[in-house]
Amino acid sequence: MIRRRMKGMAIFLIVLLLVLIARLVQVQLVSTESYSKHHINLMEASVNQRSQILKLDDGRGVFYDRYETPLAHEEIPTLVLFPFLKSMTWPSDKVAGIIKVPEQQLLDAIKEAKEPFAFGETKPINLTPAQSSAINELKIPGVFAVREKFYDKNMLAAQLIGTTTQSESVKKKLHPERELSPEIRVGSYGLQKTFDDFLLSEGESKLVFHVDGFGGPLFGVDVKYVEPANPMYPVKVVTTLDKRMQEAAERLVDAHKIEKGGLVLIDIETNEVRALVSRPRVSKEDPNHIGNKNMMLMRETPGSVFKVIVAAAAIDSEIANSSRTFNCNLRIDGSPDTEYEHGLLTFDQSFSRSCNRTFAELAQEMSVENPDILEQYAGKLGIKDTSSWTGPVYHIDPFLQFDTEESGVIWHNDDLKKDKKMIAKTAIGQQDVQVTPLAIANMMATIARGGEKEMVKTVSKVEFNNGTTVYDFPKNNLPGDTLSPYTAMKLQRLLRGVVTDPEGTGIFLKDLPYEIAGKSGTAQTNIEKKELNKWFAGYFPFKSPKYAMVAVSFDTNESTPGMTRVFADMVKEIHKLDNTDSSYESKE
Structure with a gap:
């Protein structure tokens, strides 16, 4: 009996020893760089234990x-100090003299340090090349001048x-x-x-x-x-962002207290985004916070901005001749409009003063022969689908620069295309109509270019660290039918009239340093709460188009100012940047 127990114990000890040896082999030889389900690098962890x-x-x-100016970080030549200096005698006076700070300030900073740090009271001190060289020439253990990245x-x-x-x-x-x-x-x-x-x-x-x-x-x-x-x-x-324009746009959006919405600025020639602001701000604490969504890529009700689509269709259908007038004392359902009594207006006046009745009537007429006409022209102007640069990039096909961009919606139900009331509501950008601010900005760029619709880029290229190009994103056209140059030219004139007409909705923009063409929009989003979406979309300069822009505030109310003020302030900033800082552009 005793011998059997001893034999069992011996077998147990041998098995235990083999298990321990196997574990030691795994730790020391097999899984040194990826240990356990957490993939811990044991070699690196070992070095960390005996290193700072x-x-x-x-x-x-x-x-x-x-x-090529950093957007989210700075690379600063800075002074790095290691905590073991507190227990050493080192020439702190020489280092303090080089960076021109009191010696005691250096010693106090090290006294509190538990790990290596970049020296500076509120932010790391920015060394000159001469200071960096002088510090490193001292060859003091634990004192280094290096370039460090700060986000x-x-x-x-x-x-x-x-x-x-x-x-x-x-x-x-x-x-x-x-x-x-x-x-x-x-x-x-x-x-x-x-x-x-x-x-x-x-x-x-x-x-x-x-x-x-x-x-x-x-x-x-x-x-x-x-x-x-x-x-x-x-x-x-x-x-493709311009950091100066991005900074100006963010400052102005906040100054005008846009709580939900933002601004998109596109370079018309290249169809690249120069600035994009989305509010609310990002929340790092709550990943599901609405501020973590890019509102410029989310579809919203556009209101009268959609009248551009109806106008394009009406021009091609030849039902918007200059002699025809519309009774703008009526609402879209034909009842008297006691709030806006515009009287009899021409097509051009109806557009500049944003008469709902005119566009409801035109859309109803065109839909009799072609129920799909509003959807077709939304496609021609690029707001029905996404605007993002799309194409094959190595093994990724398709590659989307804006992966969360939503496509536009004109109708949720095809049966509504034959309902006159629903057609009227759709014609003024209500009912089911929803588009993204990016798509609207791209629509304005398309009109300014004479009808040529292109994909929107926000990244121009990817480079290796040595400057070699990894991938260069080419200019791509959006698929599908386009507007004729004649129709685009007519739309350009209508959009300019919004600003030049003494009673136009964009008259506030008349005396800016750049001539503006554009369209305002106000859409009801919640009748009970009296919430509105307020838009202004346009391009400038009118005669030599360079920029297309949208400013928008979602779920706001009647008491808040329209978007022409934000638009105007941003135009002034852009004009200032275009005309006072040629040295910055020379770095391109």
Whole structure:
């Protein structure tokens, strides 16, 4: 009996020893770089235990504006100090003299430090090239002048650029074929998500200083600069944004207290986004907050801006001749309009003064012969479908620059196309009609170009770290039928009349430094709460079109000003930038 127990115990101990050996082999030899379901890099963790590390760059690609000015970060030549300096005697007076700060300020900062840090009271101190050289020539352990990447807390174009996450579920969804470490971040939405295949980190850049068990430096072991194995990374995503215009747009949207809505600015020649603002602001605390959605890519009721579609169809149908007049003392259902008594108006006057009756009547007439006419012309002007640049990019087909952009809606139910009341409501941009601000801005650019409709770009190219182009996004036309140049020319004249007509809805924009052509829109979105969408969409300068723009405020009320004021202020800013800073543009 005793011998059997001893034999069993021996077998148990042998099995236990084999298990421990197997575990040791796994930890030391097999799973050194991806241990457990969390994919922990044991070798890296071991180094971290006996090192003090300052991460200079996480290795993820970054975004720049069209002049290759950083949009969401700064690369600052700064002074890095390691915490073990507090227990050393070092020439702090020399370092303080070089950066021109009191020596005690340096010593106080180190006294509180628990890990390596970039020196500066409120933000890292920005060293000159001469200061950087002088500091590094001192060769003081734990004192370095390096370039470090700092991300802006209030990022420009936040919803457009988007955010990143370390969520394992998101990683698996975006990269099911790859095993990514817990530290790697991937795009959760916006351009961060769309361009994630390009942006994914190939390794960090960091300073590693080996220390002893008490946190002091291991003398004889120099600081080690670690960078990605592939020198082509991190990549640069060069957007089409103009940082100066983006800053002006964000400032003005906030100054005019647009709580839900924003602004889109498009360069007409290239059909590239120069500025895009969405409000409410991003919420980092709540991922489901509406501020994390790009309102410029979400469809909303456009109101009278949709009359551009009806006008285009009426011009081609030849029912909007100059001699015809419309009774604008009536509502769209034919009842007296006691609020807006415009009297008898021509087609041009009806457009500039936004007479609902005229466009309801025209749409009803055209729909008798062609129930699909409003949908067809919405397609010709590019607001029925999405406007995003789309095409094959390597193994991704289709690749969408705006992956969350919603397509437009004209009718939810085909049966409504034969109902005169529903046709009338649709003609003035109500009922089922919903379009995105981006699509409306693109519509204005299309008209300004003479009817040629193009895809909207917000990224022009992706570059490797050495400046070599990875992918250059070409100009692409939107598919489908287009307007004739004649019809586009007639629309241009109508849009200009909105501003020049003494009773036009855009008269406030008459005396700006650029001549404006455009259309206002007000749509009821909630009758009980008396909520409205307020729009102004247009382009400028009228004779030599350069920019198309939309300013919009959603779910606002009658007491808030229209969008012509925001539009006007942004035009003034653009004119100022176009005419006072040629040196900035020369960097392109």
